[in-house]
Amino acid sequence: MPVYLPIAEMSVDAGLLLGIGLGVGWLSGLFGVGGGFLLTPLLILIGIPAPVAVASGANQTLGASVSGLIAQWRRGNVDARMGVVLLVAGLAGSFAGTQLFVLLRRLGQVDLAVSLFYVVVLGTVGALMVRESVRAIFRRRRAAPARTHQHSWLHGLPFKMRFRQSRLYISVIPPALVGFGIGILSAIMGVGGGFMLVPAMIYVLGMPTGTTIGTSLFQVTFVSANVTLLQALQTGSVDVVLTLLLLAGGVAGAQFGAAMGTKLRGEETRALLGLLVLGVAISLLVALVRTPGSLYLLGPVT
Amino acid sequence: MRGATLAAALLAAALIAAPAQAQREGQPAPPPQAGPALAAELAQPRIAVDTAFTGADLLVFGATDRLLGPSGDNVVVLGLGAPRDVVVRRRVRRLGIWVNGPSARFREVPNYYALAATAPVADLLDEPARRERRLGLELMTARLPGPREPEFRQALIDLKHASGGWNEEASPVEISGGRLFHARLPLPSTIATGDYVVQVMLVRANRIVARQELSFRVDRVGATARIADFSRGQPLLYGLACVVLAALAGWLGSVVFRRG
Numbered sequence: 022m023p024v025y026l027p028i029a030e031m032s033v034d035a036g037l038l039l040g041i042g043l044g045v046g047w048l049s050g051l052f053g054v055g056g057g058f059l060l061t062p063l064l065i066l067i068g069i070p071a072p073v074a075v076a077s078g079a080n081q082t083l084g085a086s087v088s089g090l091i092a093q094w095r096r097g098n099v100d101a102r103m104g105v106v107l108l109v110a111g112l113a114g115s116f117a118g119t120q121l122f123v124l125l126r127r128l129g130q131v132d133l134a135v136s137l138f139y140v141v142v143l144g145t146v147g148a149l150m151v152r153e154s155v156r157a158i159f160r161r162r163r164a165a166p167a168r169t170h171q172h173s174w175l176h177g178l179p180f181k182m183r184f185r186q187s188r189l190y191i192s193v194i195p196p197a198l199v200g201f202g203i204g205i206l207s208a209i210m211g212v213g214g215g216f217m218l219v220p221a222m223i224y225v226l227g228m229p230t231g232t233t234i235g236t237s238l239f240q241v242t243f244v245s246a247n248v249t250l251l252q253a254l255q256t257g258s259v260d261v262v263l264t265l266l267l268l269a270g271g272v273a274g275a276q277f278g279a280a281m282g283t284k285l286r287g288e289e290t291r292a293l294l295g296l297l298v299l300g301v302a303i304s305l306l307v308a309l310v311r312t313p314g315s316l317y318l319l320g321p322v323t
Numbered sequence: 324m325r326g327a328t329l330a331a332a333l334l335a336a337a338l339i340a341a342p343a344q345a346q347r348e349g350q351p352a353p354p355p356q357a358g359p360a361l362a363a364e365l366a367q368p369r370i371a372v373d374t375a376f377t378g379a380d381l382l383v384f385g386a387t388d389r390l391l392g393p394s395g396d397n398v399v400v401l402g403l404g405a406p407r408d409v410v411v412r413r414r415v416r417r418l419g420i421w422v423n424g425p426s427a428r429f430r431e432v433p434n435y436y437a438l439a440a441t442a443p444v445a446d447l448l449d450e451p452a453r454r455e456r457r458l459g460l461e462l463m464t465a466r467l468p469g470p471r472e473p474e475f476r477q478a479l480i481d482l483k484h485a486s487g488g489w490n491e492e493a494s495p496v497e498i499s500g501g502r503l504f505h506a507r508l509p510l511p512s513t514i515a516t517g518d519y520v521v522q523v524m525l526v527r528a529n530r531i532v533a534r535q536e537l538s539f540r541v542d543r544v545g546a547t548a549r550i551a552d553f554s555r556g557q558p559l560l561y562g563l564a565c566v567v568l569a570a571l572a573g574w575l576g577s578v579v580f581r582r583g
Contacts, residue, residue: 025376025512027547028554032377032512080565087573133422246566253562257554261565262374268569272576309420316414317478318423319486 028260029073035266037067042081042270049082049271050089050278051285052234052294054215054241057082058143058301060267069263076252076259077267082213083245084268085275090238092279098235100186103228106193107200107218107240112247114204122209136309138209142217143302150220150295157288187228187236199225200240213241213248216298223291230287360388361398361533363523370510371544378487378512381539383521384505391498397441397526398496399448399458402508404435404488405517411475411482429469429479434515436460436483437508438491441498447526456524456531460484460491487511516541 024035041063045056057078064074093099125134180193199221207214215237222233253259282290363385370379381402389396409432415424440447444458457463464476483489488511496506508521518540525533543551554561 023375023377023512025372025374025547027374027543027550030513030515080569083566084569084573084576087570088576089573091574091577133420137420246570249566249569250559250562253554253565254558257558259554259562259565261550261554261561261568264565264569265572268572268576272573273580275573276577276580311421312416313414313421315478315482317475317482318412318414319409319479319482 024262024266026069026073026260026263028077028258029069029263031068033067033069033263038263038266039270041067042085042267043274044270045081045267046085046088046271046274047278047281048274048297049085049215050092050275050280051282052216052219052278052290052297054213054219054237054294056085056215056271057213057245058139058216058298062301062305064263070258072256072258073260073263076249076256077261077263079213079245079248079252080259080261080264081267081271083242083249084264085271086213086215086238086241086245088272088275089279090235090242092276093235093238096231096235096279096283097186098231099239100184100228100232100236101239102182103184103187103189103196103222103226103232104236104239106182106196107203107236108243110197110200111204111207111214111240111244114201115208115244115247116204117201118205118208121205125209135209136305138206140302140306140309142206143298143305146217146220147295147297147299147302149224150291151299152295153224154288154292154295158292161286161288184228187226187232189226189228191226195226204244207244213245215241216294219294220291230290234282234290358388359533361523361525361535362386363400363535363537365521365537365539368539370514370539370541372514372516372541372547373543373545374547376512376547378514379510380507381510381521382505382507383523383537384503385523385535386502387504387525388502389527390501391441391504392501393442396532397447398504398506399440399444399524399526399531400438400496400506400508401456401458401522401524402435402437403433403457403520403522404515405433405519406431407434408432409479411479413475413478427470427472427475429464429467429476432467432479433463434488435510435519436463436489436491437493439494439496439506439508440492441496441504444492448529448531452529452531456522460489486513488513510541514541516543 022035023032025032045060048054048059049056060081061074061078064078065071181190182193183190203214203217203221206217218237218240219233222228222236223230249259363383366382366384370381383400387396391398408428408430410426410428412426413424414421438444438458444453448458453459454462457466460480464480490509493509494507496504498504518538521537523535523537524531
């Protein structure tokens with residue numbers, strides 16, 4: 022059934038949007054990522070103008086992560102205190118990242134910078150996650166005792182804080198730095214940052230996988246609400262019809278994903294997310310290297 | 324519904340044609356000013372873009388005072404959208420990666436272009452006349468202000484053609500009853516809102532002897548219009564509404580699928 026999108030100014034098949042929403046929402050609930058890094062390229066692929074895809078993608082991420090957040094909250098998987106620390110630092114980071122984005126645009130080739138950023142960040146994160154989780158799976162097979170996290174210089178820092186749900190007693194400085202860094206990256210890459218946040222919480226902060234998913238959703242909810250508002254104000258490219266169609270599929274998918282996530286072991290979830298992130302990085306790299314079908318494109322007037 | 328529109332249009336065309344015919348029959352020696360040589364009209368002066376809009380065909384119809392066809396007069400119909408600036412970029416390979424390379428900026432590029440005629444336009448008019456009236460994508464783009472490289476102009480034609488925004492002689496102007504004609508200009512679902520112009524030209528002996536300019540508007544209506552106006556007029560409220568709606572949808576989903 023075709024439906025006309027008022028802001029994108031084009032007609033798209035509603036069933037296609039529902040299907041995309043369902044798939045991305047399922048991944049979002051399963052891995053605690055907003056799914057923006059998958060959704061935005063998919064929307065551009067089906068012909069939605071890039072600014073509308075980015076802005077409406079952020080809005081759909083908001084709805085999907087609220088749905089996932091409620092599901093995770095019921096299971097006690099949300100560390101609200103950690104979430105607030107990450108969020109405050111993340112908002113500061115995204116402000117700094119926006120300034121950096123403006124600077125990159127002034128230097129030209131911002132498209133290329135974003136694409137390369139995606140490939141490098143996704144490739145690194147994905148490869149590290151796959152490597153670590155595969156090791157963890159083998160270690161479990163050999164029934165060797167696994168440490169929850171290593172003690173390093175990070176644990177000697179001041180301003181210690183107790184994060185009850187994560188069973189952590191650490192300084193606020195590492196989570197604040199993680200939040201700030203991911204804020205910068207998500208502003209440049211135009212995504213919520215969940216796919217970077219989950220591994221960072223696991224490997225840098227040493228949080229248990231179950232809690233990271235709920236806490237990441239907590240952070241992604243607020244970041245995507247902020248992005249939606251800023252996009253509506255500055256570019257006017259949030260398409261509410263597109264968003265709600267994606268959400269209709271997305272919220273259902275997120276619930277199924279969250280239910281399935283509880284059946285998977287932490288390292289299995291991490292291995293799957295790692296593979297997914299790595300897969301997106303590889304497909305983006307292929308797109309950069311392969312000879313395009315048309316050597317020319319219509320660009321926006323700058 | 325489309326058939327009914329066409330029938331009504333042809334009836335209207337016949338009515339337009341009637342006075343011209345009557346006048347000529349009344350006077351045995353037809354003077355040159357006897358009635359209009361060409362009368363054309365659009366089936367809809369306004370294209371309404373609602374939530375179910377998937378593109379449309381704009382029906383242009385009319386009548387002429389002399390017989391149309393291979394041995395007689397011919398009609399050329401040209402639809403044009405508002406002029407806009409467009410940048411065409413070429414991708415180049417640097418260090419094995421495809422990046423945006425040189426670009427060409429063209430000014431006053433019509434965002435919509437459709438050409439139809441009763442016979443191939445190239446056979447009807449010579450090149451200077453076609454260039455003056457922008458009849459043909461190549462002649463039209465050659466006139467656009469911008470860099471001279473022909474490959475960028477050809478790329479502009481190819482890209483606009485592929486998006487459905489530009490087309491030339493995709494289907495002919497149909498003739499019925501010798502003096503009535505009608506053409507359908509295809510409007511893609513991505514058509515921009517705003518004012519459009521349709522020029523109808525009567526060609527006789529390789530010259531344009533009569534010309535009529537019609538206009539139509541593409542407007543959003545209903546929910547589509549309200550959403551677009553709201554997002555433009557009250558961006559802050561619209562943004563907040565988007566946030567609340569998305570959060571509500573998320574909450575609703577978690578309630579509905581709680582046991583699923």
